[in-house]
Amino acid sequence: MSDVTLHHGAEHAAEPHAHAHHHPFLQHHFEDLGQQHEASTLGMWMFLATEILFFGGFFLAYTVYRNMYPEAWAAGAHHQNWMVGTINTIVLIGSSLSMALAVYGAQTAKRKFTTLMLVLTLLLGGVFLGVKAYEYSIHIEEGLFPGSHFTYVHHADPSLTRGIELFMVFYFGMTGMHALHMVIGFGLLLYFIRRAWRGDFGEEYYSPIEIMGLYWHFVDIVWIFLFPLLYLIHGGA
Amino acid sequence: MTTTTIDEAPFIEPSTTAKRNYINDEYGVMSWLLTRDHKRIAILYMISVTALFFVGGFFAFMMRLELLTPEGDLFTSDTYNKFFTLHGIVMIFFFLIPAIPAVLGNFILPIMLGAKDLAFPRINLLSWYIYMIGAIFGIYVIVTGGVDTGWTFYTPFSTQYSNTHVFATTMGAFITGFSSILTGLNFIVTVHRMRAPGLTWFRLPLFVWSMYATSVVMLLATPVLAITLALLMIERVLSVGIFDPALGGDPLLYQHLFWFYSHPAVYIMILPGMAVISELVAAFTRKKIFGYKFVAFSSLAIAFLGFLVWAHHMFVAGISVYSALVFSFLTMFVAVPSAIKVFNWTATMYKASVSWQTPMLYVLGFIGLFTIGGVTGLFLAALGVDVHVHDSYFVVAHFHYIMVGGTVMAYLGGIHYWWPKITGRMYPEWWARLSALLVFVGFNLTFFPQFLVGYVGMPRRYHAYAPEFQVLNVLSTAGATVLAAGYLLPMIYLAWSLKFGRRAGVNPWGAVGLEWATSSPPPKENFHETPVVTWDAYDYPAFLKAMKETQNV
């Protein structure tokens, strides 16, 4: 073959690669697992940067309207059940702990432990979504879903009703977007539970679980911001 | 006149082109549709954006036909509204934003880095599919009756009053946004983690620096567009007042959010153009780019400053005069890094023996037109002038000088420059020069009269106008016809060259860069062996020496 490469020569053709260690999960375009790990970790961080800007737009709009309609916002937040929200927050933080333990398990090649922790994360996430669905159903029953289904009237001060509807737009929008991220996380967890059980991960190769962890913690942190903004700050109204 | 005006002719004979390359490695439609090879994905993108370019161009041409006469005689005003809306949406979201990054960047960036592929090949393919899904929404809208909000989807018109396909259109733009996020993410990680041994940051070609800056903007600005359009869709579906003042919303918030993306999006479009121009200037002057580090950092500066100026689109929208002053001042700042680039390119060309092949003609076009577009941008940045010419054809001419005179020129220049690498064939030089000339003349004839007619008061977005504007409008339409010929011609001769073009060697331009160190077209893995970089960017003697050494092994 006579095309030009920078290290040219027939002797290369027969020669095996210098780094003969080919891990089964090393993708062909990476030199080694270290490079692959660094690339995929950086990729997830970049993705999370996008996510911050995405949720950031939501938070900005929330802030603007909170300033425009402070009373309606207070009334809307007051209407939320803070006990249920607190329980859900604890559940979600618990799932972050089990996720972190799963990463530790993968790094130390504890196959059963890793799988167990991933399953636990899935279960706690499921509890969170179940509680969320329960809350949604109550809001919808109360006529708080924005749009044509919005029949709620704020009796103490009916002039706040329009503002409360806007609050509920943000409530459903932000928690809904958060829940969507959790559902995507579910899909990933199911996939990784299978792989963890199969024994894919160990000291050398654990980046998928680590990246899954980054994602899960991020979704958790979003909730840590949503919870006070939507449930707690109501100025004692 | 022959095409080999470069005296230090390539030292690789054309016959040495590799037998196996990325094109003939596998056959069949599925081998393309399921490929993870960045080069094949670039080709998929090339076909798609070219098709959509001509769709967008069709609408532009219809508008120019209507504007031949002052009366609104050819189309109704509703139809005309749809034409300018679809022209803007198709050109911006489906052509200008993906064109250079997803076609040239996808193909060349990993090769420039000496990498086998982008960091995430599957995500790269996914981004093309996402783009196509967005494009299908766009086509659906076009076929079923269009949309008339203008490409900016201003509320409350888009949420409350327009009865056209606003939802499907915003959905298409929303979806397409994710394809550019994924492309940007892929590029950033690839530049950080996939550089060949020896390829330090300051040895990177300026193309890479500029593409990196573009990627940062894609990554950080596009999600804001996504959430903005998502809120718009929620508002439209539920009829709640997020942006509609009648229902308690704030229409200015929409404009803030929209321009927080859409101003940086201007840099998503122009930075890749600058990326291409830097490579072309270096290749055809056979010199190091003057002030390499200044050009490199000016890309990052543009990306950064681009995030701080969005409200200059809202000077007459009712924002406070103090914030308008600040945004006016910051906008003028963006001119500094842009001017640094222009000065450095011209300084590179100074006293160089320039070879005037087609790509270099596009460089000249770019520098001239981008400068005019940039300087008129400064006019518009000044508060007093902007209030006068706001929403007039002056603005239309200004951003066409940047986006068409800048981005499209650079894209065409880049396509010609890397065509031998992409296809293994040379394009016919004479025809290419003719088309570059047509594009340049046609472009100026189309858009320069719009500066004049806008300055004396012709508003944009109307299908009828006062009779005294007719002469300039006729000139503009005549220019558009020439421009169309200039754009159609390459379709013919580039297609012709695929079969009949002269075979290109490894390095037909005698340029510096890793892409000129592998065969044309490159093998599937780009290089047979990971290259080791021992030369600085555009260091001709060092590169030629390294090439000769590898040959003598």
Ligand SMILES: [Cu+2]
């Ligand atoms: Cu702008």
